[in-house]
Amino acid sequence: MMNHSPYMPTDPFLVSYYDCLPNFHTGDDSPRAFLERCLKKIESREDEVRAFTALDIEGAREAADRATLRYGEGRVLSLVDGMPIGVKDVIDTADLPTQMGSPLFREWRPRFDAASVSALRQAGAVILGKTVTTEFAAVVPGPTRNPFDQNRTPGGSSSGSAAAVGIGMIPAGLGTQVIGSITRPASYCGCYGYKPTVGAVNRGGSLDYMSQSTQGVLAASLDDAWAVIYAISARVGGDPGFPGLYGGEDPGPESGPARLIRLDTAGWDRVDENTRGVFDDALDRLRSAGVEIIGRRDNRLIETYEETIAEGLDISRSINTWEFHWPLLTFEDRIPGHLSDIMEGRLEAAGAMTPADYRTWIAKRDQARDLHRELAAIADGFITLGATGAAPVGLDSTGDPAFSLPASYIGCPAVTVPCLSVDGMPLGIQVIGFADEDEGLFSQARWIEGLLLHRR
Amino acid sequence: MMNHSPYMPTDPFLVSYYDCLPNFHTGDDSPRAFLERCLKKIESREDEVRAFTALDIEGAREAADRATLRYGEGRVLSLVDGMPIGVKDVIDTADLPTQMGSPLFREWRPRFDAASVSALRQAGAVILGKTVTTEFAAVVPGPTRNPFDQNRTPGGSSSGSAAAVGIGMIPAGLGTQVIGSITRPASYCGCYGYKPTVGAVNRGGSLDYMSQSTQGVLAASLDDAWAVIYAISARVGGDPGFPGLYGGEDPGPESGPARLIRLDTAGWDRVDENTRGVFDDALDRLRSAGVEIIGRRDNRLIETYEETIAEGLDISRSINTWEFHWPLLTFEDRIPGHLSDIMEGRLEAAGAMTPADYRTWIAKRDQARDLHRELAAIADGFITLGATGAAPVGLDSTGDPAFSLPASYIGCPAVTVPCLSVDGMPLGIQVIGFADEDEGLFSQARWIEGLLLHRR
Numbered sequence: 001m002m003n004h005s006p007y008m009p010t011d012p013f014l015v016s017y018y019d020c021l022p023n024f025h026t027g028d029d030s031p032r033a034f035l036e037r038c039l040k041k042i043e044s045r046e047d048e049v050r051a052f053t054a055l056d057i058e059g060a061r062e063a064a065d066r067a068t069l070r071y072g073e074g075r076v077l078s079l080v081d082g083m084p085i086g087v088k089d090v091i092d093t094a095d096l097p098t099q100m101g102s103p104l105f106r107e108w109r110p111r112f113d114a115a116s117v118s119a120l121r122q123a124g125a126v127i128l129g130k131t132v133t134t135e136f137a138a139v140v141p142g143p144t145r146n147p148f149d150q151n152r153t154p155g156g157s158s159s160g161s162a163a164a165v166g167i168g169m170i171p172a173g174l175g176t177q178v179i180g181s182i183t184r185p186a187s188y189c190g191c192y193g194y195k196p197t198v199g200a201v202n203r204g205g206s207l208d209y210m211s212q213s214t215q216g217v218l219a220a221s222l223d224d225a226w227a228v229i230y231a232i233s234a235r236v237g238g239d240p241g242f243p244g245l246y247g248g249e250d251p252g253p254e255s256g257p258a259r260l261i262r263l264d265t266a267g268w269d270r271v272d273e274n275t276r277g278v279f280d281d282a283l284d285r286l287r288s289a290g291v292e293i294i295g296r297r298d299n300r301l302i303e304t305y306e307e308t309i310a311e312g313l314d315i316s317r318s319i320n321t322w323e324f325h326w327p328l329l330t331f332e333d334r335i336p337g338h339l340s341d342i343m344e345g346r347l348e349a350a351g352a353m354t355p356a357d358y359r360t361w362i363a364k365r366d367q368a369r370d371l372h373r374e375l376a377a378i379a380d381g382f383i384t385l386g387a388t389g390a391a392p393v394g395l396d397s398t399g400d401p402a403f404s405l406p407a408s409y410i411g412c413p414a415v416t417v418p419c420l421s422v423d424g425m426p427l428g429i430q431v432i433g434f435a436d437e438d439e440g441l442f443s444q445a446r447w448i449e450g451l452l453l454h455r456r
Numbered sequence: 457m458m459n460h461s462p463y464m465p466t467d468p469f470l471v472s473y474y475d476c477l478p479n480f481h482t483g484d485d486s487p488r489a490f491l492e493r494c495l496k497k498i499e500s501r502e503d504e505v506r507a508f509t510a511l512d513i514e515g516a517r518e519a520a521d522r523a524t525l526r527y528g529e530g531r532v533l534s535l536v537d538g539m540p541i542g543v544k545d546v547i548d549t550a551d552l553p554t555q556m557g558s559p560l561f562r563e564w565r566p567r568f569d570a571a572s573v574s575a576l577r578q579a580g581a582v583i584l585g586k587t588v589t590t591e592f593a594a595v596v597p598g599p600t601r602n603p604f605d606q607n608r609t610p611g612g613s614s615s616g617s618a619a620a621v622g623i624g625m626i627p628a629g630l631g632t633q634v635i636g637s638i639t640r641p642a643s644y645c646g647c648y649g650y651k652p653t654v655g656a657v658n659r660g661g662s663l664d665y666m667s668q669s670t671q672g673v674l675a676a677s678l679d680d681a682w683a684v685i686y687a688i689s690a691r692v693g694g695d696p697g698f699p700g701l702y703g704g705e706d707p708g709p710e711s712g713p714a715r716l717i718r719l720d721t722a723g724w725d726r727v728d729e730n731t732r733g734v735f736d737d738a739l740d741r742l743r744s745a746g747v748e749i750i751g752r753r754d755n756r757l758i759e760t761y762e763e764t765i766a767e768g769l770d771i772s773r774s775i776n777t778w779e780f781h782w783p784l785l786t787f788e789d790r791i792p793g794h795l796s797d798i799m800e801g802r803l804e805a806a807g808a809m810t811p812a813d814y815r816t817w818i819a820k821r822d823q824a825r826d827l828h829r830e831l832a833a834i835a836d837g838f839i840t841l842g843a844t845g846a847a848p849v850g851l852d853s854t855g856d857p858a859f860s861l862p863a864s865y866i867g868c869p870a871v872t873v874p875c876l877s878v879d880g881m882p883l884g885i886q887v888i889g890f891a892d893e894d895e896g897l898f899s900q901a902r903w904i905e906g907l908l909l910h911r912r
Contacts, residue, residue, distance in 0.1 A: 111790065111791070112783065112786040112787065112790050113786040113789070113790065114786075115782035115783075115786075117786075118782050118783075118785045118786040118789065119782065119785070122785065202782060204665050204783065205782070205783070205786070209696055210696055211696035211697030212697075233811060234810070234811065235781070235785075237778060237781070237811050237814055238811070240665055240666055241668075241818065243815045244815070323696050325691070325692050325693070326571035326574050326575065326658060326660050326691075327571075327574075327660065327661070329574045329578065329691075330550070330568040330569040330570075330571075330573075330574040330661070333569070333574065333578075334550045334568050334569065354690070355689060355690065355693050355694070355699070355700040358693055358699075358700065362697065362699065
């Protein structure tokens with residue numbers, strides 16, 4: 001049952017903060033007025049969408065007023081100064097509860113902010129609220145519904161950020177992705193999803209101890225997405241030991257790719273005809289605009305790569321299970337009985353694993369990453385869908401992560417652009433780049449977005 | 457002023473748990489009886505040494521009784537089952553306060569255990585207490601005094617673990633080392649210090665966000681040291697993405713090195729004549745036993761390496777400062793006025809750094825690590841002192857970290873063996889190995905220990 005008229009990617013659901021910056025400078029608009037528009041949308045839709053676990057409306061108004069003052073006085077701190085941001089509820093916030101999608105952390109309040117939150121506050125951003133996550137950013141869903149059909153999942157694990165941004169409650173929400181948690185919900189909810197290169201964003205102070213996880217953002221535009229991630233990385237860097245985000249405050253102009261690899265990964269057998277048709281049309285438009293699209297039949301190296309990442313989902317799950325041994329061990333030891341059956345199963349599975357098993361898996365992942373790097377000699381990037389179709393009906397599962405997995409497994413950056421639709425629901429195009437070349441990926445995504453959204 | 461008779465490395469201060477295992481099996485001794493001996497030593501010396509920030513004597517007695525029962529029933533969990541362990545106070549413990557050496561965390565109690573503590577509990581170990589750390593494991597000292605001269609520093613930052621183990625209060629204490637925090641205090645306090653390969657031990661749940669930091673152990677013997685680190689890594693692995701500790705439950709038999717590089721790093725100009733003499737005597741004994749000792753004059757690659765690590769201290773400090781931006785940012789933002797002047801200075805310095813600066817430093821560190829690996833073709837390992845001399849008089853500084861720095865900067869494993877003395881105080885020999893070859897390093901250290909302690 002549709003609750004709203006069919007989604008069209010050109011409908012103005014998304015609320016970009018970046019686009020309003022000129023009017024903040026002239027005084028025709030203000031961060032406080034922007035916030036009030038967000039609050040109005042939240043008031044009208046939150047009861048049904050359930051994107052937030054907590055809101056700090058008074059604190060947000062005060063912060064937005066301070067930003068408005070800075071705009072008036074020409075003391076603007078950054079491109080995100082005054083931007084209302086939602087924070088996935090596995091990321092610590094000192095002003096708001098951080099409940100990890102788990103009864104184990106009900107009403108839990110950290111004393112300090114996570115690295116990203118701390119950096120965003122320094123940059124003047126307004127931490128408006130916490131957004132729903134699955135249990136520990138894994139698979140057990142929270143209460144969020146898809147804003148375009150409340151019988152469908154918003155995707156996960158960054159469910160609340162995707163739904164809130166998709167329907168225009170906020171211009172940006174922090175997310176994390178270890179398998180499918182940013183680009184998939186972005187596709188389902190019709191917003192932009194940016195999963196940076198692994199290690200590019202400091203994850204300190206979040207419940208996120210997995211080696212292929214990355215903190216990223218669900219956003220109303222590419223500019224909003226970049227502004228948020230840049231603001232964090234410029235202030236607190238990437239994960240310790242990683243070079244952090246490469247690129248300037250502005251990711252640079254659009255640039256059309258000469259050649260893209262169409263990923264033919266696991267999951268395509270589950271894509272329906274309508275969805276295939278929509279994707280093929282998009283590829284045709286790219287071809288018409290001069291982009292060469294190649295695939296596994298065109299090049300032996302691509303075929304080898306596809307075969308290598310076919311085992312990526314199983315290996316990723318094994319890696320995650322071992323890396324989750326702690327903290328699950330202490331969760332169950334200190335405050336027993338609060339894990340989902342799925343997490344209890346993982347704890348048990350991890351107990352049967354050894355460091356030698358883990359080494360085998362990360363060695364295989366390293367091999368896949370090496371292969372991925374080799375493909376830079378062949379193409380400018382990769383193109384696929386953000387998910388295997390529109391958000392599926394039902395709230396018990398967050399959907400199929402197959403198309404998000406490759407970028408997670410490889411640790412390379414990926415962007416989902418909300419420029420397609422199927423069955424009256426959003427569908428994203430996903431562009432995948434090469435590690436540490438997030439800036440170049442944005443230039444390509446910007447060009448592809450312009451083409452597919454008929455902006456040129 | 458000496459408070460005790462001069463220290464001799466053959467004096468039986470250290471209390472090895474590993475050595476008692478046979479008697480636990482026969483029933484001639486028990487984990488509970490071992491604990492009581494520890495408690496007696498603590499009772500007699502703690503007022504003066506001040507190694508602990510908290511003790512859980514009743515909890516420890518219960519845990520030791522359970523271990524005693526397991527020994528009686530032949531259900532022993534691991535080599536550390538029943539071992540009383542001190543935990544450096546930057547590592548979370550759910551049963552005991554975790555105060556980080558800072559007023560910011562006074563009486564702070566985490567809800568969960570850190571990865572290492574959780575693993576040790578699973579292995580049956582007895583978490584007896586928390587040991588004094590400098591502020592956030594950096595430079596501002598805690599109250600601990602050197603157990604062999606209370607006017608001297610125990611070294612830092614793992615001050616309490618080193619002092620407690622050195623004087624025989626416990627057989628092992630967890631430590632962390634980012635520049636000089638395990639091998640230096642081990643040398644000053646006359647205990648074994650083991651800093652594993654970077655990433656080999658899971659640091660989850662500790663206030664330790666630095667890329668060259670490693671969790672390790674201060675211990676009463678090489679066997680105790682290995683047993684503790686193995687028990688952790690076998691259960692919760694290394695840091696996410698790292699292969700974890702290589703090697704079995706038993707690190708294998710002693711094995712004499714054929715050729716060692718005598719490190720002639722920065723700091724030797726501050727070593728006094730007595731200390732040089734003691735070290736030269738030790739080298740002569742190694743030579744007499746057939747070990748070839750080479751140095752920078754013998755090989756151009758060694759000279760290049762020495763020059764490269766000469767800048768390691770400055771680069772390490774810069775890296776640490778950037779990596780400390782968060783959490784210092786949120787500490788000062790959320791609960792202002794609780795940082796030391798030194799930490800306030802670091803926060804300010806970090807604010808002036810950029811991700812591009814950081815990239816330059818970690819690239820230089822990577823170069824040094826590559827050079828280090830190349831030296832494996834030339835020698836079996838490296839030999840130097842654990843510190844630039846005996847623990848210096850005064851409690852305002854934790855001493856000179858120059859000789860601990862190379863292994864921290866390189867990320868390779870190092871062991872300090874308490875087999876020398878100078879000025880009536882302990883002095884350790886430090887053996888440094890190659891990354892991920894901790895097991896081989898132990899075999900060498902065991903052989904060197906046997907030689908220098910006149911066991912053969």
